[in-house]
Amino acid sequence: MRAVPARRRAAAAPTDRTVRPRGRRKERRSLERLRAERRSEPRILIITGLSGSGKTHVARALEDSGWFCVDNLPSALIPRFADLLRDSAELHRSALVVDMRERDFLKQFPHVFRQLRAKGFAASVLFLEAEEKVLQRRFSETRRPHPLAINQPAIEGIREEREALRPIRKMADLILDTSDYTVHQLRDYIREHYDVRAEQSPLVLSVMSFGYKYGVPSEADLVFDARFLPNPNFVPSLKALTGNHPPVVRYMKRQPDTARFIKKLDDFLSYVIPRYVKEGKSYLTIGIGCTGGRHRSVMISNAVAEKLARHGYPIRVRHRDLRQE
Secondary structure (H helix, E strand, O other): OEOOOOOOOOOHHHHHHHOOHHHHHHHHHHHHHHHHHHHOOEEEEEEEEOOOOHHHHHHHHHHOOOOOEEOOOOOOHHEEEEEEEEHHHHEEEEEEOOOOOOOOOHHHHHHHHHHHHHHHEEEEEEEEOOOOOHHHHHHHHHOOOOOOOOOHHHHHHHHHHHHHHHHHHHHEEEEEEOHHHHHHHHHHHHHHHOOHHHOOOOOOEEEEEEEEHOOOOOOOOEEEEOOOOOHHHHOOOOOOOOOOOOHHHHHHHHHHHHHHHHHHHHHHHHHHHHHHHHHHOHHHEEEEOOOOOOOHHHHHHHHHHHHHOOOOOEEEEOOOOOOOO
């Protein structure tokens, strides 16, 4: 999705200043009620996806973040487990890893998940996947057999599983491609988005810089294109640097469109973020891209994150392609 910058806000009339504080107090009270409701509401996160995509690492990261995790729970037992959540504060944040290891998973899970939603549980599906060549490499490195490729190459099981899980993938609330993640980066991502302690805030924000030549990040909710700005990569003295270095920052700030772009991004995000909070969104990933992901997108991401932090939201910045050549 490519977001469209919001219109410039009209200057407020002097008389508006007297009512603004009251409106802010009312908004703060609403956010506090939202936080309280979220802390008390039982949540079930279903972790599923392709074998080798990182489900075990995700479950471990969730446990470190305060979740109760169960691996390979039969689908038929999920409704019974869910009933326990209402009476147990310890289980209010529970994650269940379910996948093709269960013989009847494809047949039973869709019906079971609809049951959870019908009973009013805040249930969501996190679907993990990765590129074919990445999964093949992971199975080769770990020397583990693919569960669907007994006595045959792992690639056959990978392709069979991907096709079989298409209906489950369509049910997902979030699809996370782990191809470019190290184990540590994946754990950081999960802790950032699902940490129980972070639920004191109504929305966790992430800003990610990236290079279009390496692909748009699948986890980005909003994507902004910075390729129209002058490219420091063509300045010999700046080519080897990144958007984190002061000379690149100074070069970017000298470009007239840089300040305008940052201002319009801030205006747009200041408009939509409170509405995402009202809708109940727990996290928002903002992608900002340039050609290689090392200069323009890095500088703009840092500037946007600095502005958003002033709104009081927890925010994390990740430069995905900073080390790419």
